[in-house]
Amino acid sequence: MTCMVYAMRNKRQAEMTANPSKYPQGYFKPKPCRECRTIFTPMAPSHLSCSQNCADRMLTSRYLQRNYGMTLNQYEVIRGRQQSLCAICESEGFIMASHHKMKLVVDHCHASGQVRGLLCHNCNRALGLLKDSEKVLQRALRYLRKAAMKPAAQEPKSKRLSGPASPTQTADVEPYCKCSPGERGSRKDKPDVCTQLQLL
Known part of the structure; x- marks a missing residue:
């Protein structure tokens, strides 16, 4: 299964090449893939994954663990539960920047660090702009309802x-x-x- 990469900045696997003759042993020893543990022959010392798919998963796992304390498997469970849709607007989301590869971002509580779900960029930013406040959200809802009930102003x-x-x-x-x-x-x-x- 192809990995849905969260963010990607590293070199692709095909670009990780080196000349074995420049190293003491004269060749690169086979080693286990950091992601799936399959034994493979690297093309450079920095070559840690047996395939681009494993490299993408490994990079995504590190990003999620570093920023949200969650694993890629946990992310995929949440994404499956939400049917790959934003938890608020139920859209499929969109890619925000060139190095992002996933349309849904992790939403978490800034006070506790607890992951709440996956949102599109717009809904995630909206919660941040409204300070994650239920009171502010309720006031915004009352404002919209009140504005919708007002008759259109007629020109004198x-x-x-x-x-x-x-x-x-x-x-x-x-x-x-x-x-x-x-x-x-x-x-x-x-x-x-x-x-x-x-x-x-």
Whole structure:
């Protein structure tokens, strides 16, 4: 199974090569893979994994262990439980930076360090910006609900009639105009406004 790499900055396995003749023994001894323990012949002293897949898993495990105190297997269990979707918005997420290889990041409590789940970058940042506060989240929810219940504000009538009439305004004004075409624009100071509408 191909590993879903969390982050990748190291060289790929194909780039880890060296000339054995430059070393005392003249060759590289077979050794066990750090990830799956399969015996393989390295191409350089820094070559620690038998395949790129094992190298990716090893790198990801080190990253998760260093930053969140969890193993790659634990990460994969959580990802399977969430069906590879964000625990909040239920999207598949997205890749944030070029060295990131996974669409879901680990969300953890900054006070206790406990892992809470996997989130997309946007939901993870949203929790951080809202200070991981339930009270702030509840206030934000009340704000959205209150805003959704308010009727749309209507523009004052005087404001709608001020200024030169636009093509869209003409359709609204026309039914209320009782002037004949010759009578419209009879005032010199406002030649483009209906004389009867000026009285409203």
